[in-house]
Amino acid sequence: MTNTLHRYGKSETFVDDYIVFSLPAKSKAAGQTGDALAAQKRFMQIAAEYKPASLGDALHGGSLRPTRSKSIFGHWGKRNKPNFKKVLEGMSKAGTMAAVFDNRANAEAFVKRIKEEDLGLSVNISSSIENAKNACKNAGIPRHSIAYSLGFEDVGDNLPGKQAIMLSTMCGHGMLSINFAQKMMSFVKENRRTPKEAAETMARFCSCGIFNTTRAARILEDVRIGVK
Amino acid sequence: MKINPKKCVACGNCTYVCPMGAIYIDPVLQRATINRDECVECYACYNGLSKEVLPPATVRFVRRTLANFRVRFEPEPDVCPTTAFEPDKLEWPRVVRRAFSDPRVPHESTGVSGRGTEEVKTNDVTDRVSVGEVGFTIELGRPGIGARFRDFQEMSRALAKAGVSFEKNNPISTLMTNVETGDIREDILNEKVMSAIIEIKVPVARTEEIVRIIWEVEKRIPTQVVIGVGVRCDADGEETLVAPILEKLGYNPQRAKTNIGLGRKVIRDLTATAATPVKESVSA
Numbered sequence: 001m002t003n004t005l006h007r008y009g010k011s012e013t014f015v016d017d018y019i020v021f022s023l024p025a026k027s028k029a030a031g032q033t034g035d036a037l038a039a040q041k042r043f044m045q046i047a048a049e050y051k052p053a054s055l056g057d058a059l060h061g062g063s064l065r066p067t068r069s070k071s072i073f074g075h076w077g078k079r080n081k082p083n084f085k086k087v088l089e090g091m092s093k094a095g096t097m098a099a100v101f102d103n104r105a106n107a108e109a110f111v112k113r114i115k116e117e118d119l120g121l122s123v124n125i126s127s128s129i130e131n132a133k134n135a136c137k138n139a140g141i142p143r144h145s146i147a148y149s150l151g152f153e154d155v156g157d158n159l160p161g162k163q164a165i166m167l168s169t170m171c172g173h174g175m176l177s178i179n180f181a182q183k184m185m186s187f188v189k190e191n192r193r194t195p196k197e198a199a200e201t202m203a204r205f206c207s208c209g210i211f212n213t214t215r216a217a218r219i220l221e222d223v224r225i226g227v228k
Numbered sequence: 229m230k231i232n233p234k235k236c237v238a239c240g241n242c243t244y245v246c247p248m249g250a251i252y253i254d255p256v257l258q259r260a261t262i263n264r265d266e267c268v269e270c271y272a273c274y275n276g277l278s279k280e281v282l283p284p285a286t287v288r289f290v291r292r293t294l295a296n297f298r299v300r301f302e303p304e305p306d307v308c309p310t311t312a313f314e315p316d317k318l319e320w321p322r323v324v325r326r327a328f329s330d331p332r333v334p335h336e337s338t339g340v341s342g343r344g345t346e347e348v349k350t351n352d353v354t355d356r357v358s359v360g361e362v363g364f365t366i367e368l369g370r371p372g373i374g375a376r377f378r379d380f381q382e383m384s385r386a387l388a389k390a391g392v393s394f395e396k397n398n399p400i401s402t403l404m405t406n407v408e409t410g411d412i413r414e415d416i417l418n419e420k421v422m423s424a425i426i427e428i429k430v431p432v433a434r435t436e437e438i439v440r441i442i443w444e445v446e447k448r449i450p451t452q453v454v455i456g457v458g459v460r461c462d463a464d465g466e467e468t469l470v471a472p473i474l475e476k477l478g479y480n481p482q483r484a485k486t487n488i489g490l491g492r493k494v495i496r497d498l499t500a501t502a503a504t505p506v507k508e509s510v511s512a
Contacts, residue, residue: 003331004485006370006454011482025350025491027397032353034495042498058331066278066306074280079304115490122350122491132486142465144489145348145357147458148474148481152371169371173331173343174422175272177247178372183305201306205245205276207331 003172004098004126004210005149008165014128017215018107018135020047020114021098022121032120036094039119044091046117047099048084050110053214054203055087058096062209063087064200082200087209102214104131112139163219163228170216171206180205185223195220229267229274233259235312237287239303242273242313247372247422260312268374268422269318270329278304279311321416324377328399328421343367344425345397348458352491362435362470363395363458366442368451369423375451377403378417383453384410384426386445390437395427432459435473456485 004019022043024036044055056062063082067074091097101107107125114123125132129148136143152165167181168174184198193201199216203209222228231242231251236259243251243260250266251273253259280303287309291301303309318326326333328343347365348357357363366383369375380400387394388410394401405411430438439455446453459470474481 005456005483006367007483008371009482014483023346023349024495025346025353027346027354030350030354032491032493032495034497035499036495038498039495066276068279070281072280072282111488115488118492118496119490120492120495122346122352122487124349124485124487126483126485128482129484129486132484132488136465136486136488139488141488141490142463143461143467143486144465145351145458145460145487146467147348147363147365147456147485147487148470148479149483149485150455150457150474150479150481151483152452152454165371172370174247174329174370174372175270175276175331177245177249177272179246179249180244180305183244187305201304204278204306205272207275 003208005147006152006169006172008152008162008169011128011130013166014131016102016218017127017212018101018104018131019098019126019210020101020107020110020123021096021126022119022123023096024094024121034120036121037091039121040094040097041088041091042117043114043119043121044088044097044099046113047110048088050101050106052099052106053102053212054082054100054209055084056098056100056209057087057091058098058208059093060087060090061207062203062211064203066204096208098208098210100210100212102212104134108135108138111135115139115141163223166219167202167216170211172210173208175207176202176205176211185220188220188224195224229262229269229271230314230316231260231262232312232314233257235284235310236260237284237291237310239301239309241303241305242277242308245273245276245306247272248374266420268329268420269322269326270422271315271326271332274313274315275332276306277308277313278306280307280309281311282309284310321419324403324416324419325421328424343399343423344427345395347427347456348487349485350491351458351460351487352489353493357429357458357460359460360432361429361460362432363429364427364438365456365458366426367423367454367456368449369421370452370454373451374420374422375424376418376420377412379449379451380424380426381410381412381417382449383442383445384412386410386441387426387428387438390441392428392430392438395429398425398427400424400426432469435470436477439477
């Protein structure tokens with residue numbers, strides 16, 4: 001899957017966007033043994049200590065999820081807030097487990113700690129090339145492999161809808177529609193939602209929990225004041 | 229996916245959240261309606277919208293009344309106020325739409341999970357892409373355009389003609405009737421999906437040739453192509469073989485997925501370690 005790879009934006013727009021995820025090698029041919037789920041629970045528990053912007057279990061969802069109300073009065077109830085505990089307690093099967101960090105210090109400290117833990121899981125950093133390189137350098141890890149994103153061919157840097165694409169591509173599975181991102185941009189511009197509220201609303205559509213609400217709120221703030 | 233007309237109040241929220249733009253309010257029916265040909269069965273509407281249970285008849289009455297005063301009933305933008313979405317039982321070949329579009333379901337049609345494979349994400353354990361090789365992930369359909377299998381076939385045929393071999397565990401590969409020619413099952417060629425990935429592996433020396441083939445096909449198909457290029461780093465963690473080729477082709481990669489090489493054949497045994505309880509304070 002390439003769901004974290006092809007986020008639209010220049011390198012500098014990923015200044016607050018580090019996705020660090022772990023996964024076991026599932027194919028029998030790989031010959032990996034051991035309790036991957038236990039190791040992944042450890043990975044996520046440690047991640048929670050480093051103040052992530054989001055945690056996500058690809059199977060069960062992220063820290064912000066859609067709600068289901070059984071009462072007609074639920075419509076006027078309070079919206080749910082990010083819940084890391086629910087992600088940690090809901091992990092039932094090894095898969096892709098992701099932690100999203102919105103600052104360099106926490107991301108690099110987490111990577112360093114994960115190296116020391118030596119869990120044996122494959123760990124990847126999805127971010128700008130420089131961000132990942134710096135995190136590896138800080139932890140004293142030589143990079144093993146790299147998957148470059150060659151970007152979206154026909155999406156020009158000055159395209160009017162580029163901020164909507166930046167928001168929408170933060171869910172690489174495409175669950176966050178560009179139309180909805182534009183609607184949230186309008187809501188922010190009209191002061192009907194704060195950037196943070198709009199970012200949290202969008203995050204509920206990302207079923208892996210890799211949507212970065214901090215980066216989204218920053219982009220939406222730019223939209224609000226007219227920064228292109 | 230279907231929308232129960234007895235429940236829908238035509239609030240219009242779902243028309244925005246559909247990644248394919250396949251939902252609209254039918255002016256005659258006065259209900260949200262799905263263009264089934266464009267719908268990729270991603271379930272973003274069903275899974276992504278929060279569900280509430282307002283009484284439809286009351287909501288319609290309130291909406292009509294308020295509209296007379298130019299006032300609009302407006303539920304939260306990510307809510308279906310009457311839980312009107314109902315999953316369809318999907319039959320072959322339509323079921324492949326969901327398999328490639330809804331990230332929460334495994335590929336029942338192909339037996340493979342996800343739209344692609346682990347590619348270089350587990351390369352530290354699998355050595356799938358070795359030194360001197362390049363793994364390509366060629367994704368069609370993003371962002372928010374979608375692609376039909378006939379588009380994938382156009383790409384796979386061109387690549388097959390160049391003599392490349394397809395990753396055998398990739399979902400698209402499993403739907404090929406002939407991996408030598410890149411032909412895909414005929415009965416699914418018109419099916420539309422959110423996106424899917426063709427995966428191949430070639431020697432580094434063929435990188436430019438493959439990129440040029442992709443460029444050529446891209447001109448002929450009505451969707452967007454996005455390329456991922458996976459490669460091994462050297463012992464110092466540097467990558468100096470493929471980056472210059474990409475640069476020569478006019479690319480200036482900004483983002484990457486970096487496998488930091490912590491994977492082992494044996495996962496650490498944590499049974500001896502006392503489980504760390506989840507702290508109550510662990511929340512944002």
